[in-house]
Amino acid sequence: MKYSYFPGCTLKTRGKDLDKWGRAAAQKLGFELEELPEWQCCGAVYPQATDEIATRLSSVRALMAARDLGQDLVTLCSACHHVIRRVNGDMRRNADIAGRVANYLQPEVPYAGETRVAHYLEVLRDDVGFETIKASVEAPLKGLKIGAYYGCMLLRPSMEMEMDDPENPSVMEDLIAALGAQPVYYAMRNECCGGYVALENADYAYRQSQKVLDNAWNAGAEVLITACPLCMYNLTRVKDHPVQVKYFTELLAQALGIQEVSA
Amino acid sequence: MNPWLDEINRISGVNPRKCMKCGKCSGSCPAYDEMEYHPHQFVSMVESGRVEELMQSKGIYTCLSCFACVERCPRQVEPARLIEAVRATFLRQQHNDRMRPEDVPPRLEEDLPQQAITAAFRKYRK
Numbered sequence: 001m002k003y004s005y006f007p008g009c010t011l012k013t014r015g016k017d018l019d020k021w022g023r024a025a026a027q028k029l030g031f032e033l034e035e036l037p038e039w040q041c042c043g044a045v046y047p048q049a050t051d052e053i054a055t056r057l058s059s060v061r062a063l064m065a066a067r068d069l070g071q072d073l074v075t076l077c078s079a080c081h082h083v084i085r086r087v088n089g090d091m092r093r094n095a096d097i098a099g100r101v102a103n104y105l106q107p108e109v110p111y112a113g114e115t116r117v118a119h120y121l122e123v124l125r126d127d128v129g130f131e132t133i134k135a136s137v138e139a140p141l142k143g144l145k146i147g148a149y150y151g152c153m154l155l156r157p158s159m160e161m162e163m164d165d166p167e168n169p170s171v172m173e174d175l176i177a178a179l180g181a182q183p184v185y186y187a188m189r190n191e192c193c194g195g196y197v198a199l200e201n202a203d204y205a206y207r208q209s210q211k212v213l214d215n216a217w218n219a220g221a222e223v224l225i226t227a228c229p230l231c232m233y234n235l236t237r238v239k240d241h242p243v244q245v246k247y248f249t250e251l252l253a254q255a256l257g258i259q260e261v262s263a
Numbered sequence: 264m265n266p267w268l269d270e271i272n273r274i275s276g277v278n279p280r281k282c283m284k285c286g287k288c289s290g291s292c293p294a295y296d297e298m299e300y301h302p303h304q305f306v307s308m309v310e311s312g313r314v315e316e317l318m319q320s321k322g323i324y325t326c327l328s329c330f331a332c333v334e335r336c337p338r339q340v341e342p343a344r345l346i347e348a349v350r351a352t353f354l355r356q357q358h359n360d361r362m363r364p365e366d367v368p369p370r371l372e373e374d375l376p377q378q379a380i381t382a383a384f385r386k387y388r389k
Contacts, residue, residue: 044379
């Protein structure tokens, strides 16, 4: 199976590890991430203002490019996924937005949100299947207690993201179990890390992330996994915390027996 | 008379008059302590036309846009959308950008992901 892949700005720079282990694991599991030939930054934040068109265009361009290739559009970064999925929903459900986007882009083939947007985790769950992943594990993460950190952007608003139960998600825990580790449930797994305020108000983001880490530690987690470079940054800014933070792709690749790959 | 309400309604796509004051938004909000007007109050103030006070409040920059209130609002008032609309209405006025490009380099830390900068530009500028 071949997917169109939208890496996003950060996976080419600070978030290279999320990308490289994700690509390597995909290869091992038998699916291919074909990077879109020309993609533009998604903007990192979904434009909630209903009258903003320009900030939606890069997502629509990526969605149309995947449609033209006849492929689903896969992302690894939570933020890219959030933005592109919601803009796709706008193109499907909001005639005003769709009409004004079409007026600007003047596409040869009209676009009405028909591309399937899938997060890598959904590909693992829905297309590959956790049973297959379990059978492919060469180095089970036995005994490791891992907390899934969903944060906000993967799950909410669930009416638009349609990924998992927003209050009691399971996709990452099921992955953790498939890799042979023990999932740890903790209350703040779907709470915000502080997100974008890190740039303007670093202390505030720090406090948010510290609460998440403390909560996970108290529930018994040794490691947290995330799909978001901004969560990774905020959580790892909390210095000397006993909980380690890893990209989920790194642990996936490790369990699949992948030793080293170049970025 | 509320001169802002039509504009806020238009930008946000939600109607604060549907609020039934259950308080779930504030009960869910991780930024509650960082706001002088908590989400349920914010909705009420938009409804009663106190939008200029909200424009001057720090809460429009401390909302994390985590969508907990959007998810849990039983009336689809979706406070985060109202906060975004008030912020946008303010930032779209001339001279009101919250952050300029030249403000960014001094704030950069070694590992700061690009998405944080991109996000800041969407949140703090026209």
